[in-house]
Amino acid sequence: MKRRTARIALGLCLTVSLTGLALGAGGLPDFDGLQDLxxxxxxxxxxxxxxxxxxxxxxxxxxxxxxxxxxxxxxxxxxxxxxxxxxxxxxxxxxxxxxxxxxxxxxxxxxxxxxxxxxxxxxxxxxxxxxxxxxxxxxxxxxxxxxxxxxxxxxxxxxxxxxxxxxxxxxEVFGALSMVLSGGGVQQIQTISGELNKALGGKEGDVRSVLRQINTTAKSLDKNKKHLTAALDGVNRLSATLATRDRKIGEILRDLPPGLKVLSDQRSSLVTMLRALDSLSTVAVDTVDRTTNDLVADLKALAPVLKNLADAGADLPQSLQVMFTYPFTDEVLTGVKGDYLNVYLKIAAAPGTQIVPPVRGGAAATRSSLPLPALTAPSGGGS
Structure with missing residues (x-):
């Protein structure tokens, strides 16, 4: 019975296959094998x-x-x-x-x-x-x-x-599982859990406090992420600026060791100078402390002078202006009318000066040596 059923099935398959071949030869879809059935x-x-x-x-x-x-x-x-x-x-x-x-x-x-x-x-x-x-x-x-x-x-x-x-x-699952079971640390899980229990045993409060602080820190960082981003951008710009000036920075770094060497050689002198400055500051502070009352009294005595100068106001600058225009001030020029100004000159001859008097009446006059008196004569001058 089984053989007969198998023969019938095989016959049906061959019949279908031949039918597919016939259809393919007639222009219908091709038949490539049993996988197309x-x-x-x-x-x-x-x-x-x-x-x-x-x-x-x-x-x-x-x-x-x-x-x-x-x-x-x-x-x-x-x-x-x-x-x-x-x-x-x-x-x-x-x-x-x-x-x-x-x-x-x-x-x-x-x-x-x-x-x-x-x-x-x-x-x-x-x-x-x-x-x-x-x-x-x-x-x-x-x-x-x-x-x-x-x-x-x-x-x-x-x-x-x-x-x-x-x-x-x-x-892939079995391969990953074999890797875990063979050398992936499964045997160390118990050891790890035991060590964690020992480390955290009795310190639960401290661990909770640390976790709270971490949470607070994370929240603060999240709130200030804009500022952090801006700071990182600033560092980026700074690094870019330094990168463009790397040659100058290199020169500075090359010149820096000699300067440090000079400072190292003069270390004792610098220490001596600083000690002297410390002593000077001590003396100066002591001097200021002792002369405080006198300094305050001098300032109080100076107050009236400053007050009078303040009360003088614009008069003091004007008087100084007059001093530089001596003897003719600007006000004198406004009072002169015309183009000329009469000036009286007082001339005195030096002692022992000889003068000849004029001849009067056509008669010869005897020359005599007379002392020259002080003369005052008017003279006209242009303004």
């Missing part, structure tokens, strides 16, 4: 399925005819797996039931049904769209969320690498 069961694609493409970095154990699910419900299948144009990613072609509506920015995840189960592709809507899985059709109008996501996933759409990922393989 639809398997029993699986998702119902409906009358108008649409095809999308997703790019993955890794498609280990994913084959054509693998399931495509939405919320763990089969809605399509994988039709083709090929290499992407960049040569580093895999391009998976998916055929999805036409009645399934997903946003245009949907995600594609490569998942596994169980530990040793089959791989399948899970189509996931973004977080803000999962509350509205049934998006309206473009012909019936759009909503804000629908417009924000640029419509629904349509035929020929591409899901890029940025919106695809995969779950870790069982081999």
């Amino acid at each position: 639809p398997l029993p069961g699986g998702a119902d694609l409906g009358d108008h399925p649409y095809e999308i493409t997703a790019e993955f970095r890794d498609v280990v154990s994913l084959f054509p005819h693998s399931a495509v699910k939405v919320n763990d419900v089969e809605v399509g299948r994988v039709t083709r797996i090929s290499l992407a144009d960049d040569g580093w990613a895999a391009r998976v072609t998916l055929k999805v039931n036409g009645g399934v509506r997903l946003p245009a920015n949907a995600y594609a995840n490569l998942e596994q049904s169980s530990v040793l189960g089959e791989k399948y592709v899970q189509l996931v809507a973004p977080e803000d769209m999962r509350a509205r899985p049934d998006l309206p059709d473009t012909r019936a109008g759009t909503t804000k969320a629908y417009a924000r996501n640029q419509g629904r996933l349509h035929d020929g759409a591409l899901i890029p690498l940025a919106r695809t990922n995969r779950n870790p393989e069982i081999e």
Whole structure:
């Protein structure tokens, strides 16, 4: 009976294969083998399925005819797996039931049904769209969320690498677990926990205080982050300025050691000078303390003089102005009328001066030596 059933199944397969070959020769879709035959069961694609493409970095154990699910419900299948144009990613072609509506920015995840189960592709809507899985059709109008996501996933759409990922393989999990168990520090957990208990035992209050202070510090830093950013920007500008003047800074640093050497050589002299200044300051303070009363009395005696000078006001500058215009002040010039001013000169001859008197009446006069008296004569002069 079993042999007969197997023969019937094999005959059906050969019949279907021959039918596919005949259809391919007649111009219908080609038949490449048993993998092109639809398997029993699986998702119902409906009358108008649409095809999308997703790019993955890794498609280990994913084959054509693998399931495509939405919320763990089969809605399509994988039709083709090929290499992407960049040569580093895999391009998976998916055929999805036409009645399934997903946003245009949907995600594609490569998942596994169980530990040793089959791989399948899970189509996931973004977080803000999962509350509205049934998006309206473009012909019936759009909503804000629908417009924000640029419509629904349509035929020929591409899901890029940025919106695809995969779950870790069982081999990767076991490898990481073996690393942890063999040398990852599992044996030291008890030691670490014991040491922490010893370190923190009886110091819970101090630890809480430290945590509170850390919390306060973090809050203060968060409040002053603008000032911290401004300070860092200032340091950045300062460093840029110093970088532009590195040559001058280098010269200063080269000249600095000789100067420090001179200071070191004259250290004893500087110390002596500072001690002398200390002694001088002591004497000066003592002198000021002893003459305080006299200094106060002198200042009080000086007060009337300063008061009189203040009361003089503008008279003092005017009198000084007159002193520089002696003997003719500006006021004298305003009182002179005309172009001439009479000036009287008093001339006195030096003692022993000889003068000859004039001849009078035509008679000869005897010359005699007479002393020259003081003469006063008017003289006219130009102003």
